[in-house]
Amino acid sequence: MSTDEGAGRPMxxxxxxxDALDIMLARDPDVVVLGEDIxxxxxxxxxxxxxxAKHGKTRVFDTPISECGIIGVAVGMGAYGLxxxxxxxxxxxxxxxxxxxxxxxxxxxxxxxxxxxxxxxxRTPFGGGIFGxxxxxxxxxxxxxxxxxxKTVVPxxxxxxxxxxxxxxxxxxxxxxxxxxxLYNGPFDGYYDxxxxxxxxxxxxxxxxxxxxxxxxxxxxxxxxxxLTILAYGTMVHVASGVVxxxxxxxEIIDLRTLVPLDIEAIEQSVRKTGRxxxxxxxxxxSGFGAELSALVTxxxxxxxxxxxxxxxxxxxxxxxxxxxxxxxxxxxxxEAIERLLAAD
Amino acid sequence: xxxxxNPGISKKSAAAFAExxxxxxxxxSLRSLQDTLESDRRYQATQxxxxxxxxxxxxxxxxxxxxxxxxxxxLIGGFCHLYIGQEAVAVGLQSALEEGKDSVITGYRDxxxxxxxxxxxxxxxxxxxxxxxxxxxxxxGSMHMFSTEHAFxxxxxxxxxxxSLGGGLAFAHKYREDGGLCLAYFGxxxxxxxxxxxxxxxxxxxxxxxxxxxxxxxxxxGTSVKRSSAETEFYRxxxxxxxxxxxxxxxxxxxxxxxxxxxxAHVRGGGGPVLMELETYRYRGHSMSDPAxxxxxxxxxxxxxxxxxIEGAKADLLKLGVxxxxxxxxxxxxxxxxxxxxxxxxxxxxxxxxxxxxxxLVESY
Ligand SMILES: Cc1ncc(C[n+]2csc(CCOP(=O)(O)OP(=O)(O)O)c2C)c(N)n1
Ligand SMILES: [Mg+2]
Numbered sequence: 056m057s058t059d060e061g062a063g064r065p066m067x068x069x070x071x072x073x074d075a076l077d078i079m080l081a082r083d084p085d086v087v088v089l090g091e092d093i094x095x096x097x098x099x100x101x102x103x104x105x106x107x108a109k110h111g112k113t114r115v116f117d118t119p120i121s122e123c124g125i126i127g128v129a130v131g132m133g134a135y136g137l138x139x140x141x142x143x144x145x146x147x148x149x150x151x152x153x154x155x156x157x158x159x160x161x162x163x164x165x166x167x168x169x170x171x172x173x174x175x176x177x178r179t180p181f182g183g184g185i186f187g188x189x190x191x192x193x194x195x196x197x198x199x200x201x202x203x204x205x206k207t208v209v210p211x212x213x214x215x216x217x218x219x220x221x222x223x224x225x226x227x228x229x230x231x232x233x234x235x236x237x238l239y240n241g242p243f244d245g246y247y248d249x250x251x252x253x254x255x256x257x258x259x260x261x262x263x264x265x266x267x268x269x270x271x272x273x274x275x276x277x278x279x280x281x282x283l284t285i286l287a288y289g290t291m292v293h294v295a296s297g298v299v300x301x302x303x304x305x306x307e308i309i310d311l312r313t314l315v316p317l318d319i320e321a322i323e324q325s326v327r328k329t330g331r332x333x334x335x336x337x338x339x340x341x342s343g344f345g346a347e348l349s350a351l352v353t354x355x356x357x358x359x360x361x362x363x364x365x366x367x368x369x370x371x372x373x374x375x376x377x378x379x380x381x382x383x384x385x386x387x388x389x390x391e392a393i394e395r396l397l398a399a400d
Numbered sequence: 401x402x403x404x405x406n407p408g409i410s411k412k413s414a415a416a417f418a419e420x421x422x423x424x425x426x427x428x429s430l431r432s433l434q435d436t437l438e439s440d441r442r443y444q445a446t447q448x449x450x451x452x453x454x455x456x457x458x459x460x461x462x463x464x465x466x467x468x469x470x471x472x473x474x475l476i477g478g479f480c481h482l483y484i485g486q487e488a489v490a491v492g493l494q495s496a497l498e499e500g501k502d503s504v505i506t507g508y509r510d511x512x513x514x515x516x517x518x519x520x521x522x523x524x525x526x527x528x529x530x531x532x533x534x535x536x537x538x539x540x541g542s543m544h545m546f547s548t549e550h551a552f553x554x555x556x557x558x559x560x561x562x563x564s565l566g567g568g569l570a571f572a573h574k575y576r577e578d579g580g581l582c583l584a585y586f587g588x589x590x591x592x593x594x595x596x597x598x599x600x601x602x603x604x605x606x607x608x609x610x611x612x613x614x615x616x617x618x619x620x621x622g623t624s625v626k627r628s629s630a631e632t633e634f635y636r637x638x639x640x641x642x643x644x645x646x647x648x649x650x651x652x653x654x655x656x657x658x659x660x661x662x663x664x665a666h667v668r669g670g671g672g673p674v675l676m677e678l679e680t681y682r683y684r685g686h687s688m689s690d691p692a693x694x695x696x697x698x699x700x701x702x703x704x705x706x707x708x709x710i711e712g713a714k715a716d717l718l719k720l721g722v723x724x725x726x727x728x729x730x731x732x733x734x735x736x737x738x739x740x741x742x743x744x745x746x747x748x749x750x751x752x753x754x755x756x757x758x759x760x761l762v763e764s765y
Contacts, residue, residue: 094620096694119592119628120559120620148558151593186478188541190508190557290443372760376478377530381753 071213090142126152146181161204184237195283212259218269235289244297245385280360297362330361362399416626443657466696483512485683488709492656506585509544525745560593570610581609650678
């Protein structure tokens with residue numbers, strides 16, 4: 056897994072992402088970092104703070120507000136041999152660039168028989184829990200997992216964020232790197248009315264020094280258990296962990312880390328063992344990534360299942376300004392689903 | 401947000417659409433409207449007119465100050481973009497429109513445009529606090545508010561998207577032959593979105609009744625105009641599409657009002673789109689959390705002291721013989737209106753959770 060993994064120190068997810076970018080800028084002269092307000096200002100979430108001062112304005116630079124253009128030029132840079140890391144300030148603003156991602160980035164390799172590739176990593180904060188309303192809270196990952204030719208990554212800890220981001224940048228295919236913004240500064244478990252937790256002191260906040268990678272396509276078992284399997288990614292990993300802890304359930308929690316490629320072996324192994332499967336994501340339900348997971352689990356583990364697969368997801372509505380906690384698939388809904396699954400026989 | 405329906409297209413309107421103007425031999429001149437403005441820069445307002453406009457600007461200022469306070473108290477959450485400093489733009493332009501007939505569309509910094517169109521401050525404030533009584537039932541928030549009654553088409557959080565919608569509104573005005581025009585606002589930052597130029601082309605090709613308004617407040621979040629724009633004179637950006645431009649001092653209410661008059665006459669006369677650049681300045685941060693490292697305190701202070709639009713209008717009023725006493729009365733009245741709006745917004749209940757599922761599609765599902 057690691058190349059020259061050093062001792063490590065605690066970081067927030069923002070610091071871990073910053074560190075990954077810093078290391079890659081230093082190691083590979085082909086890496087460039089671009090996006091709205093990311094240079095001079097250091098990014099709205101501070102993910103790129105200090106990088107322009109350190110690596111210069113030709114490597115780390117601001118763009119106009121032109122998402123379609125940003126993603127398009129990144130495809131061209133990649134085809135020529137660079138390794139661009141564009142930031143789209145919020146995943147909600149990625150849609151103007153969809154054509155460039157789908158028609159160009161995702162298909163360049165295929166239609167040129169690998170003559171040209173698009174080794175780019177689009178970093179973008181996603182997910183809710185910050186009162187962002189409909190244009191700052193969405194989870195559009197399934198739009199991208201549906202497109203052949205793109206990889207989709209979602210870290211859930213500072214440790215993973217750094218290792219996965221380095222792996223994504225070094226990967227020769229276009230990667231969508233969705234950063235759960237509610238996890239930037241702490242492991243949010245969905246208990247919005249309790250004091251906010253910080254990363255400091257959390258085991259997975261210890262980030263090794265230097266360069267290391269976490270391979271794309273390898274899930275992480277957050278917790279082993281026998282009673283049921285919970286499949287989650289991003290913020291929902293922490294929501295699931297919090298509920299499991301408070302209910303004292305012997306659940307196995309799998310953090311998918313990457314949706315494409317998907318670690319189907321890990322999923323299959325776990326569900327065959329537990330016989331019960333809960334899938335949790337923030338995104339809307341219909342045609343969400345949970346639907347794909349549910350289909351795969353049913354196809355592959357049908358004879359081992361002791362209960363129908365359950366999904367807890369966002370509702371099929373736009374993300375509201377008001378009533379955020381009624382919308383957010385939090386501990387109450389996850390807890391109820393766990394109880395239903397365990398009661399079924 | 402659809403307006404009442406009308407029977408199909410008439411012969412006259414069909415003819416108007418049939419032959420796009422294209423780049424014929426008409427003598428397009430980028431500066432024609434600018435020259436008209438420069439020959440007579442300031443609107444001659446009567447005392448009564450100016451008092452009304454002053455009152456509207458003051459309402460926006462006090463409303464926004466209160467919104468900032470409610471945010472600080474945690475009553476407003478998420479994103480909230482204040483219009484303080486830019487009041488003369490919305491008031492100067494929209495006072496020249498026919499409210500309810502001419503459509504207005506803007507981005508997320510929208511409170512001022514709504515107030516300038518006479519929308520009740522109570523339902524705006526209640527939307528900011530996310531309450532059922534809010535103009536979007538609390539589901540839209542600060543950035544997403546609409547009123548068909550006032551022909552106010554939002555309120556849009558995605559930077560630049562509203563400009564194309566404005567093109568569609570203008571098309572519909574022409575199609576319906578209702579004599580209306582569309583005023584489509586966007587920022588200096590939004591000016592770099594590709595769809596803005598797709599819309600310029602269509603608007604000019606089809607000679608649509610639209611006024612594109614760039615509110616150049618010098619910054620897009622932390623990015624100054626010169627760090628993001630190859631052409632920083634935004635009024636020139638219509639040239640390639642044969643859209644005449646106007647550069648206007650957006651801090652001077654009467655100049656804005658005069659410029660609006662010139663632009664509206666051009667559009668209503670069938671001259672096609674106009675691009676106006678209003679030079680203005682936002683005093684507050686981009687949204688509520690803004691470390692403001694991209695500009696100096698002195699820069700902000702300098703604008704406030706030298707070119708505040710409300711102070712400017714006040715000076716004009718005093719010249720017209722209005723007394724300090726009268727101005728104090730206005731201030732008192734506005735403060736009361738704003739307090740009432742804040743109380744309303746604080747006391748109204750939140751929407752019921754079932755409200756989450758309404759208005760997703762026409763039918764419930
Ligand atoms: C498509 C899209 N990209 C980025 C953003 C994030 N964003 C919100 S406001 C803003 C700056 C816009 O600046 P400007 O157009 O000058 O308007 P101002 O805020 O100055 O009124 C940015 C980048 C967004 N909302 N939508
Ligand atoms: Mg601006």
